[in-house]
Amino acid sequence: MFSKICSMLLATDGSEACFGAERIALKIAERCGAKLFVLNVVYYNPEHMSIAIEEVETQKSRAREVVERVKREAIERDIDVETKIILSDSIEEGIAKTAEEVQANLIVMGRRGIRGLAKLLIGSATIGVVPIAPCPVLIVPRNADLRGKGFLGATDGSEVSLKAVDFMCELAQRMDLPLYVLAVAKDLTLKEKAEEALEKAREILKRYNLNGEFLLYVGEPSRLILEVAKQRDIDLIVMGNRGLKGISKMIFGSVSEKVLNNTDRGVLIVKN
Numbered sequence: 001m002f003s004k005i006c007s008m009l010l011a012t013d014g015s016e017a018c019f020g021a022e023r024i025a026l027k028i029a030e031r032c033g034a035k036l037f038v039l040n041v042v043y044y045n046p047e048h049m050s051i052a053i054e055e056v057e058t059q060k061s062r063a064r065e066v067v068e069r070v071k072r073e074a075i076e077r078d079i080d081v082e083t084k085i086i087l088s089d090s091i092e093e094g095i096a097k098t099a100e101e102v103q104a105n106l107i108v109m110g111r112r113g114i115r116g117l118a119k120l121l122i123g124s125a126t127i128g129v130v131p132i133a134p135c136p137v138l139i140v141p142r143n144a145d146l147r148g149k150g151f152l153g154a155t156d157g158s159e160v161s162l163k164a165v166d167f168m169c170e171l172a173q174r175m176d177l178p179l180y181v182l183a184v185a186k187d188l189t190l191k192e193k194a195e196e197a198l199e200k201a202r203e204i205l206k207r208y209n210l211n212g213e214f215l216l217y218v219g220e221p222s223r224l225i226l227e228v229a230k231q232r233d234i235d236l237i238v239m240g241n242r243g244l245k246g247i248s249k250m251i252f253g254s255v256s257e258k259v260l261n262n263t264d265r266g267v268l269i270v271k272n
Helices: 016-032 046-076 091-101 124-132 159-175 188-207 221-231 254-262
Strands: 007-011 035-043 081-088 106-110 137-140 151-154 179-185 213-218 236-240 266-270
Touching: 007 016, 007 091, 016 035, 016 046, 016 106, 016 137, 016 159, 035 046, 035 091, 046 081, 081 091, 091 106, 091 124, 106 124, 124 137, 151 159, 151 221, 159 179, 159 188, 159 236, 159 266, 179 188, 179 221, 188 213, 213 221, 221 236, 221 254, 236 254, 254 266
Parallel strands: 007 035, 007 106, 035 081, 106 137, 151 179, 151 236, 179 213, 236 266
Antiparallel strands: 137 266
């Protein structure tokens, strides 16, 4: 069972690509009463420090402007907030290490931004953070928001997908938002397994005294997750990191990759 969401880390570089992450992080922190750490990681190469010192100082100055802007917004909402600026030769490792230091229960970051783009639509640092993060990671497109429409949890009955449902329940309970749970059978022979996955998820919701809508479809998982999220106008898609185990910095598991690249909603990845 997850501990309560009492500490959150927002990683932002202040670019437009991070505006959705900033917006949603502030709303979650406000509704959950969580402390918010606002982080900007300044990239530097220690081997070239002597010739790059002026550039680093410029980046640090801009970083202060970014974190202070978000801090002001947090204070206006009566959120307990703390800013952090760190130097690191690895953006993703800097984010993960800081999350561990502040004992974050959740990392929030933009889908793009934070050191340019990867070959895919997901930013390179975002890809790198997921496998090394000490807690769930919420990846947010620029225009995403929390509008009270609810969360969609995708489950296949695996341990990690049920962890994702559990985390979703705690978050939804604290934010008083509706829940949907989806299981997808790739073909009719797997329909019974999908039904069993929904039953396991139903037991988790009962432990939280929550009601939800349980959905079962047959077909291609990523396509159906995206379609249901759009049809129900879901705020947030919640998934386990099944398919992410052992990934490189540039490759996601097929279902997670397709969902992350093709949705305009936040995607919360809960790890093993």
